[in-house]
Amino acid sequence: MDTIIKAENLKFEYRNDETDEVTEVLKGVSIDIKRGEFVAVLGHNGSGKSTFAKHLNAILTPTAGRVSVCGIDTADENKLFEIRRRVGMVFQNPDNQMVANIVEDDVAFAPENLGMPREEIRRRVDNALAAVNMSAFSKHAPHMLSGGQKQRIAIAGVLAMEPEIIVLDEPTAMLDPAGRREVISTVRRLNRELKMTAVLITHYMDEAVSADRVIVMDSGRIVMDGVPSQIFPQVERMHSLGLDTPQATELAYLLKKSGFNIDGTVLTVDDCISEISELWRNKVGADD
Amino acid sequence: MIKLRNVSYVYMQGGPFEKTALDNINLEIDRGEFIGIIGHTGSGKSTLIQMLNGLLKPSSGGIEVAGVNLTDKKTNLRDVRFKVGLVMQYPEYQLFEETVFKDIAFGPKNMGLDDDEIKKRVEFAANTVGLAPELLEKSPFDLSGGQMRRAAIAGVLAMEPTVLILDEPTAGLDPAGRDEILYKIKDMHERMNMTVLLVSHSMEDVAKLADRILVMNSGHVEMFDTPERVFKNADRLSEIGLNVPQVTRITDGLRKLGMPLHEGIYTINDAVYCITNALRGEGR
Amino acid sequence: MMKDITLGQYFPGDTVIHRLDPRTKILVMIAYIAITFCVQNFWGYIVLAAFIVISITLSEIPPVFVIKGLKPIMVFIIITGLFNLFLTGGEVVWQAGVFKITKEGIRFAAFMVLRLTFLILGTSLLTLTTSPISLTDGMYRLLKPFSRIGLPAHELSMMMSIALRFIPTLMEETDKIMKAQAARGADFENGSLVQRAKAMIPILVPLFISAFRRADELATAMECRCYNGGNGRTSLHELKLEHRDALAGVCMVLILAAVIFLNIAVK
Incomplete structure (x- = not known):
């Protein structure tokens, strides 16, 4: 698999106009993301994860270091639109990303901006709505939809x-559990079926569990990077970074700590049940 | 402290978009x-x-909070x-x-x-x-x-x-x-x-x-x-679209496989305690 | 439930009038307004009345809705009528103290009232049969040729459509903020005018701050979707002039001709 996003020693700082104070938000982030990967980025508020995301489609450009996406340097101003059409960006508040009064007009906004012919816009709008299972709502007004539906739009x-890449900056933070499930399963499907590279910024651990890879950020740096089963079992480390771990993982971790021979890398309810039930069968067998 | 008697609430009563948001609620909450x-x-x-x-x-029914009748017009x-x-x-x-x-x-x-x-x-x-x-x-x-x-x-x-x-x-x-x-x-x-x-x-x-x-x-x-x-009814909770805590789902699953765990476990500490007891064989 | 109120007064439908190109409807409306000012005798108003009645019938909109459009302007119409009635000089037909009514006064007053009534009926019919979005779209396309001489046609239509998009959102938000401040004992109903105006501050400040935040986030989201002003933008919707649009144009020309003929013929 080839690299689609590459950050090399990315630094970002901004100056407060009033106090003249310089705040360093990203302090040297280096990472390679492969085409087709589903990457979850975790970190508490202020860890720099949103700032990192905004570098992926040149909303922000590095103060130092380099970010390239699909081989294009994001600092190259002439290629701004080439980058943005390759990196779709979804934000937290679904209300504040919708331009038009009718669902299909809103979806058409980007292809209209790109100056596409009418038939092509129509094709893309229909495909995009089908991909998020919202075709039936094409003529609806956005404000009558639920949070999860708006975010799918x-x-x-x-x-x-x-x-080629979709970046989602806390897309589920304002949604109820049902809306969260709708959005995450949509993203997962896009990743699996359309092979789209996905970068999901979140602080819900259950959403990160199904990613291919988890990156943990803390005060402007990447502090952990690995597959979920490497990251979450480090329960104490995660807690010290202000993050949760799935209850299943925590339970296995605590049982292991009390001396049971259990695989500490379980992430899901089912895995946890099968691990503990094996211990139980061994015990029942020994008792007999 | 809080008392609700037969409280119902209907949005846009009589209109074409009439919707019952609350239907005959009875509740008592203590201080x-x-x-x-x-x-x-x-x-x-x-x-x-x-x-x-x-x-x-409320469209109908009575509400009393901290001794005050909210449905009384003089309140x-x-x-x-x-x-x-x-x-x-x-x-x-x-x-x-x-x-x-x-x-x-x-x-x-x-x-x-x-x-x-x-x-x-x-x-x-x-x-x-x-x-x-x-x-x-x-x-x-x-x-x-x-x-x-x-x-x-x-x-x-x-x-x-x-x-x-x-x-x-x-x-x-x-x-x-x-x-x-x-x-x-x-x-x-x-x-x-x-x-x-x-x-x-x-x-x-x-x-x-x-x-x-x-x-x-x-x-x-x-x-x-x-x-x-409430968590004893985990199945019913899932049925109405609510998320049941993972520990409850795990202990429920283990009980179905024959482990002696009581119903309605909802904290990790309780789960660890009960599972440890079961595995150590002291029984309950 | 503030979000349930309808925007403007669009009355959805799928009739000939609804399906007319918004550009045609706007142009017809401009012509219609001009004609109402050209009319110089009552025969002309009969022509206009026939036009309005036929249009309402074709649009299948309950006439009550169209007439409702007159309600907010009624007072204005009556005052204008009374002014003309009492203040026009000429042959006196009735007098009581300083008040006198003249023959010319009656004629002028009736003309003014009819003129205003027809204006309102016509514009109501336009907004009832055209959604705000297609109105915006139509206006944009009519103004587009003028962008060469510096008219910001695209920007105007973008502003209009974003405003339309956010009105329900901000209404809902106002409702929420009002409730939240009421929960802290804010009182919007009692007190003097000054006190009540002051009571609006806890609503307006959060509302403005929220509107700015939304505008900021929306701007970023639009940039992310490759927005770059109106240059090179295309559109999903095709506006195509049909036979019915030509027909509507011909109707207007005929009405204009009829009114001018009546103006000259009936003296």
Whole structure:
């Protein structure tokens, strides 16, 4: 698999106009993300994860270091639109990303901006709405939809650019559990079926569990990077970074700590049940 | 403390979009209880809490809070609102004053308290939510997200209500911010002897704090019982689209495989304790 | 439930009038307004009345809705009528103290009232049969040729459509903020005018701050979707002039001709 996003010693700082204070948000982030990967980025508020995300489609450009996406340097101003059409970006508040009064007009916004012919816009709008299972709502007004539906429309809005990467900056923070499930399963499907590279910024651990790879950020740096089963079992480390771990993982971790011979890398309810039930069968067998 | 008798609420009664949000609710909540309220969007929980301080009037039925009959026409609803503090969702979006102090003082000022009392209350409320005194003279819009949320909660707390209702006070916060707010709420409940109603989407959070859990489903009270008894009905909870804590699902799964675990386990510590006992073979 | 109020007064439908190109409807409306000012005798108003009645019938909109459009302007119409009635000089037909009514006064007053009534009926019919979005779209396309001489046609239409998009959102937000401040004992109903104006501050400040935050986030989201002003933008919707649009144009020309003929013929 080839590298699609590459950050090399990315630094970002900004100056407060009033106090003249310089705040360093990113202090040297280096990472390679492969085409087709589903990467979850975790970190508490202020860890720099949103700032990192905004570098992926040149909303921000590095103070020092380099970010390249699909081989294009994001600092190259002439290629701004080439980068943005390749990297779709979805934000936290679904209301504040919708431009139009009708769902299909909103989804058409990006292809219209790109100056596509009418038939092509139509094709892309229909495909994008189908990809998020919202075709039936094409003529609806956005404000009558649920949070989860609105966020799926926002996803469709960037899919209409036919991007190679989709970056989601806490897309579920304002949604109820049902809305969260809708959005995450949509992203997962895009990743699996359309082979789209996905970068999901979140602080819900259950959403990160199903990613291919988890990156943990803390005060402007990447402090952990690995597959979920490497990251979450480090329960104490995660807690010290202000992050949760799935209860299943925590339970296995605590049982292991009390001396049971259990695989500490379980992430899901089912895995946890099968691990503990094996201990139980061994015990029942020994008792007999 | 809170009594609801046959309370119903119908939106846009008689219109073409008529919708029953609450259907014949009967409830009693005692003084000093910590109640968790869960239910998916549209289950009627927001309507319910807005009724408890008179923001919405029931279409039928009677509500009594802290000895005051809310459905009586003579009742001054403003006085009720000082007794029943309501922290709405994303309360930081209501901040409007020049300083944090003035914003927290808005409620007490509306109550007509004198300046000394207001100052005392603002400082107490700020301290209770963990806002440092030097932040009080700052503009609320210079605070961090978590601090703004806490300032907004302090604004309600400063009215020293006997009932405190919070609608998803942790929405949108990161785990550390969430834990901090929940800890403060628990602390307030214990120190100030308030009756607390906490609306949340997170079963885990509610389970940790509440004496009793009120489960709402399509305008009805689905369950209203201790967490242990509520989580005994994990299957029913999943059926109505609610997330059951992972530990409950794990211990339920293990019990089905023959492990001697009791029903309704909902905290990790309890689960570790019970599983350890079972595996060590001491039996129960 | 503020979000349930309808925007403007669009009355959805699928009739000939609804399906007319918004550009045609706007142009027809401009012509119609011009004609109402050209009319110089009552025969002309009969032509206009026939036009309005036929249009309402074709649009299948309950006439009550169209007439409702007159309600907010009624007082204005009556006052204008009375002014003309009493203040026009000429042959006196009735007098009581300083008040006198003249023959010319009656004629002028009736003309003014009819003129205003027809104006309102016509514009109501336009907004009832055209959604705000297609109105915006139509206006944009009519103004587009003028962008060469510096008219910000695209920007205007973008502003209009974003405003339309956010009105329900901000209404809902206002409702929420009002409730939240009421929960802290804010009182919006009692007190003097000054006190009540002051009571709006706790609503307006958060509302403005929120609107700015939304605008900021929306701008970023639009940039992320390759927005770059109106240059090179295309559109999903095709506006195509049909036979019915030509027909509507011909109708207007005929009405204009009829009115001018009546103006000259009936003296």
